[in-house]
Amino acid sequence: MSTRFQPQPTALAGLTLLTRARFGDERGFLSRLFCAEELPALGWPGPVMQVNETATRFAGTVRGMHFQHAPFAECKLVTCVQGRILDVAVDLRRGSPTFLQHVTVELSEDNACSLLIPAGFAHGFQALSDNVRMIYMHSAPFRPEAEGGLHAQDPSLKIDWPQPVQKLSARDQNHPLLAPDFEGLIV
Numbered sequence: 358m359s360t361r362f363q364p365q366p367t368a369l370a371g372l373t374l375l376t377r378a379r380f381g382d383e384r385g386f387l388s389r390l391f392c393a394e395e396l397p398a399l400g401w402p403g404p405v406m407q408v409n410e411t412a413t414r415f416a417g418t419v420r421g422m423h424f425q426h427a428p429f430a431e432c433k434l435v436t437c438v439q440g441r442i443l444d445v446a447v448d449l450r451r452g453s454p455t456f457l458q459h460v461t462v463e464l465s466e467d468n469a470c471s472l473l474i475p476a477g478f479a480h481g482f483q484a485l486s487d488n489v490r491m492i493y494m495h496s497a498p499f500r501p502e503a504e505g506g507l508h509a510q511d512p513s514l515k516i517d518w519p520q521p522v523q524k525l526s527a528r529d530q531n532h533p534l535l536a537p538d539f540e541g542l543i544v
């Protein structure tokens with residue numbers, strides 16, 4: 358039983374919103390971003406292979422939609438430590454009853470939520486405020502040759518970005534649209 362992370366299932370199996378306990382006093386608070394003792398019971402598969410931080414200057418910026426192909430398919434734990442974002446995870450798992458469906462959740466410095474994203478999902482977000490900072494835990498090492506991506510504005514994904522999409526990276530602008538015969542990822 359986790360004491361530091363309150364799990365809330367989403368409509369997509371395994372995709373879980375976690376509310377992190379905050380222990381506050383007059384100085385501020387302490388909140389656990391990862392816990393090797395408690396997170397395996399909530400779906401985290403093994404060691405953390407990488408922890409990344411991103412800074413995003415402008416509201417409207419979209420990063421995504423990213424994943425890694427097997428054998429480097431990865432679970433991610435995504436947290437917003439400054440500002441506000443709309444986080445998006447798309448189910449790309451082959452044979453999943455919710456194949457190609459997505460879930461959006463707001464993560465912010467105020468709501469103390471993190472999104473636990475299983476392997477086999479594409480992930481991205483839109484900054485809802487200026488000066489966003491994100492922390493990602495990854496369960497697999499980064500391998501450029503295993504990287505995959507979907508275009509954030511692919512009409513077949515039907516992602517309703519709340520703000521005009523801005524500042525896609527060169528890589529993200531060039532992600533292909535979903536092929537009609539795409540059968541999903543084997544994870």
Ligand SMILES: Cc1cn([C@H]2C[C@H](O)[C@@H](COP(=O)(O)OP(=O)(O)O[C@H]3O[C@@H](C)C(=O)[C@@H](O)[C@H]3O)O2)c(=O)[nH]c1=O
Pocket residue numbers: 407409411420421422423433480481482493495499526528
């Ligand atoms: C993803 C990644 C990139 N890099 C390097 C590659 C590149 O030189 C530089 C910037 O990479 P990108 O432009 O892909 O960064 P970015 O577009 O911010 O990619 C991130 O987007 C969000 C939505 C995610 O889900 C993250 O996992 C990650 O894919 O960092 C790593 O060293 N490790 C990593 O895990």
